[in-house]
Amino acid sequence: MLNKQMTNYIANNVNNNEIELNNFEKVYAEKHQLVPQDVTIVDKGFHTSVIERCNKETEEVIRTETDNFLNESASYLKKNLNEFLFVESNTFEIIGVDGIALEFDDVFETYTALFGLKLQKKYGPAIKAFLDTHLQGDNTKYSVMFSGEDGLWDMNFALSYIEGFNDELSFEQVLKMVYLFIFKLSEAVEDDK
Incomplete structure (x- = not known):
């Protein structure tokens, strides 16, 4: 569910040891220790396809x-x-x-x-x-x-x-x-x- 989807998102979107997350995603990821220690969290904009x-x-x-x-x-x-x-x-x-x-x-x-x-x-x-x-x-x-x-x-x-x-x-x-x-x-x- 959410934990699995966040884990997949982080694994597939780390770029130059950075991952874009908004505030509540960051809180969730930190609470569940989903972001590797060598990866920096940066503020995510809203992107559409x-x-x-x-x-x-x-x-x-x-x-x-x-x-x-x-x-x-x-x-x-x-x-x-x-x-x-x-x-x-x-x-x-x-x-x-x-x-x-x-x-x-x-x-x-x-x-x-x-x-x-x-x-x-x-x-x-x-x-x-x-x-x-x-x-x-x-x-x-x-x-x-x-x-x-x-x-x-x-x-x-x-x-x-x-x-x-x-x-x-x-x-x-x-x-x-x-x-x-x-x-x-x-x-x-x-x-x-």
Whole structure:
């Protein structure tokens, strides 16, 4: 799980005796002694491999964007209801996610994150317990369903229920927030086993 994925990430990404980790990854790696003593930890930026604006109905790519688009505020999705944003990053490998889609749900009027999480089916109760505890608000909305075909948890939750979210945050800030949330979820599931 998280420990194995962090170990693999560190092993495959040490360059010139340095490894890029953000603050919470660094805390986790140090707690579990995953970084060799001769390797220096440097602050990691947010790197993407794919940024696509897509049509909600057809899922066709409207346009492939550059990293500059991530400076746009999340309110972009509310202004462009027919679109969702899909982002892939090699950073997501650590948390067992290939990509994250962000959209504005005009029926429930919430911003939503959707992704597939690579965790075994047996972790369902721990995942749901984490979401129940850490998504704040009345009528908290989330959906979690295991797909035996893919071996993934198909997940989506309303970003509005994550502490600190507002639609004036940039897409980059929102993606970092979602990444941290999934990281903490993975850590909690690992600690629960």
